[in-house]
Amino acid sequence: MSTRETSVKDEAVIKAMVATFAEAWNAKDAKHLAMLFAEDADFVDIIGRWFKGRTEIEQAHAQALASFLSDNHMTITDTQIKFLTPNVAVLHSTWETTGQKSPDGVNRIQDTGVLTAVTTCKENTWQIIAFHNTGTVPISE
DSSP states (O other), rough: OHHHHHHHHHHHHHHHHHHHHHHHHHTTHHHHTTTTTEEEEEEEEESOEEEEEEHHHHHHHHHHHTTTTOOEEEEEEEEEEEEETTTTTEEEEEEESSSSOTTSSSSSSOEEEEEEEEEEETEEEEEEEEEEEEEEEOOOO
């Protein structure tokens, strides 16, 4: 198999991983979401909280998805992947959410953002090792 064929296959697997992230989010399944991450992964959420390790990532999402994100629905709108080595890739995905509530329960408008993740392939399995989520803020010219 050529390097290009491997990259195309791996790119499809990584894009599927991002789609699975959104599916788990929408199903409010923090355990399934967390399984996309390496055991020692880092996750920085949209408000700057830093979760270290799969267990913290799962716990934080379980709490948020059961409370102020309970009506939230995520759609991935684009994903771009850059391979740094055959076994390391950086991805950027844009997303949109609806049904977002602030922690005090007030409904908010649709949110958008960009997530960045570093992924690695070990023993033919891709996992996220670092993740950073950023909301987009409209700026008037």
